[in-house]
Amino acid sequence: MPTETHSPHASVARRQAYRPLRLPDSIIVYDGARALRGRRLNQFALSIRDEEHRRRFVADETAYMKAEGLTPHEIDMVHRRDWLEIVKYGGNMYALIKVARALGISQARVGAQMRGEDFNAFMASRPVGSTGIASRDDLDQWRE
Amino acid sequence: MARILGGIGTSHAPSLAFAQDAGKENDPEWKEIFDAYHPAHAWLREKAPDTVVLIYNDHMNTFSDIVPAIAISVGETNPVIDEGWGKRPFPDCPNDPELAWHMVTHLVAHDFDITTCMSQQVDHGMLTPITLLFKPPWPVRIIGVSINAVQHPLPSPRRCWDLGREIRRAIESYTKDTKVVVLGTGGLSHQTTGPGFGHVNPDWDENFMTLLETEPETLADYTQDEIMLLGGTESVEVVNWICMRGALSDEVTCVHRFYAAPMLTGYGLLVLDDKMNEEK
Numbered sequence: 001m002p003t004e005t006h007s008p009h010a011s012v013a014r015r016q017a018y019r020p021l022r023l024p025d026s027i028i029v030y031d032g033a034r035a036l037r038g039r040r041l042n043q044f045a046l047s048i049r050d051e052e053h054r055r056r057f058v059a060d061e062t063a064y065m066k067a068e069g070l071t072p073h074e075i076d077m078v079h080r081r082d083w084l085e086i087v088k089y090g091g092n093m094y095a096l097i098k099v100a101r102a103l104g105i106s107q108a109r110v111g112a113q114m115r116g117e118d119f120n121a122f123m124a125s126r127p128v129g130s131t132g133i134a135s136r137d138d139l140d141q142w143r144e
Numbered sequence: 145m146a147r148i149l150g151g152i153g154t155s156h157a158p159s160l161a162f163a164q165d166a167g168k169e170n171d172p173e174w175k176e177i178f179d180a181y182h183p184a185h186a187w188l189r190e191k192a193p194d195t196v197v198l199i200y201n202d203h204m205n206t207f208s209d210i211v212p213a214i215a216i217s218v219g220e221t222n223p224v225i226d227e228g229w230g231k232r233p234f235p236d237c238p239n240d241p242e243l244a245w246h247m248v249t250h251l252v253a254h255d256f257d258i259t260t261c262m263s264q265q266v267d268h269g270m271l272t273p274i275t276l277l278f279k280p281p282w283p284v285r286i287i288g289v290s291i292n293a294v295q296h297p298l299p300s301p302r303r304c305w306d307l308g309r310e311i312r313r314a315i316e317s318y319t320k321d322t323k324v325v326v327l328g329t330g331g332l333s334h335q336t337t338g339p340g341f342g343h344v345n346p347d348w349d350e351n352f353m354t355l356l357e358t359e360p361e362t363l364a365d366y367t368q369d370e371i372m373l374l375g376g377t378e379s380v381e382v383v384n385w386i387c388m389r390g391a392l393s394d395e396v397t398c399v400h401r402f403y404a405a406p407m408l409t410g411y412g413l414l415v416l417d418d419k420m421n422e423e424k
Contacts, residue, residue: 015365092294
């Protein structure tokens with residue numbers, strides 16, 4: 001049998017030995033507020049997993065999104081392909097990538113745009129090298 | 145009696161599936177990565193598991209309006225689905241419902257409130273690893289254990305480690321002779337959302353794999369926020385690896401380890417032999 005090292009209290013103590021983190025703006029957390037606000041957008045995005053729905057969406061984006069109950073603001077964000085605004089609003093990238101692919105836009109292009117970076121410049125940044133940040137002990141710059 | 149023979153940690157990135165389906169395994173940019181799976185194939189051939197417990201996270205394909213913290217597939221089969229870019233040409237994955245229900249019964253009796261799922265759809269979290277490791281017709285039955293790694297709040301690494309510990313006890317209390325391998329899939333570092341898109345951290349990924357092998361419970365004390373800063377927002381799915389490691393004994397041997405991060409994702413592969421259950 002595995003040795004019994006389980007101790008929730010010891011675990012909490014070990015976590016609390018580190019100062020709390022302040023997450024930077026580069027991290028957008030898909031939380032309850034975003035899930036609530038983004039529900040229509042995400043359900044629309046998930047609906048085009050169906051091939052016939054994809055075809056109808058691509059043939060007439062506005063008609064399809066209206067029929068799915070999206071608001072004019074939500075439809076407008078999709079029209080402008082403003083992925084960063086969409087994920088801040090509550091769209092989830094796992095759902096949205098289905099929309100991007102249906103429109104022939106690759107994940108790397110979506111990503112470069114969210115970074116506010118030229119696509120070729122972004123591609124030139126690959127592969128990523130050493131960061132020097134290898135564990136929770138290296139996160140001081142983000143701690144309070 | 146059922147026994148856990150070992151565990152495998154592997155990325156489940158769709159990019160690997162795209163390359164595989166396009167027949168690019170021997171292209172220069174992919175060959176090293178696909179070749180890295182050969183030792184895992186040999187190990188699986190030698191171990192010949194009957195059932196794989198595949199710990200993964202769904203990506204809003206089965207769970208979107210309803211999001212369980214932990215769900216286990218308990219039906220006859222796990223259906224392969226179209227995620228939105230065409231269904232991959234693979235057969236549905238047979239489940240092991242008898243062991244799955246045994247696991248659920250054991251876990252609920254030990255205070256893990258499990259969502260049971262009769263039709264847990266196979267998205268890339270399950271299918272990429274399956275097609276990297278096996279060829280159809282599938283030689284194993286597959287029990288999917290889905291941990292919410294999408295909609296916050298997420299189960300903590302500690303909770304996932306404990307889940308793995310209890311999965312081990314569940315399997316060891318199953319009386320039917322069954323050889324089990326546990327898979328933990330996802331990661332390693334990657335970020336697909338927001339201005340930090342493309343965050344990859346090879347230093348953390350390598351350290352993560354070392355800690356997972358040698359000091360796994362250290363990882364249970366990390367927070368999801370720390371993991372997001374180290375590995376990117378979507379790298380929180382490494383809890384699947386932590387859960388897998390929790391299901392192994394303290395005594396493991398690393399049979400094979402590989403890492404590459406050519407583009408957007410740290411592709412990790414770790415094959416751990418469980419020394420407690422070596423064939424006598």
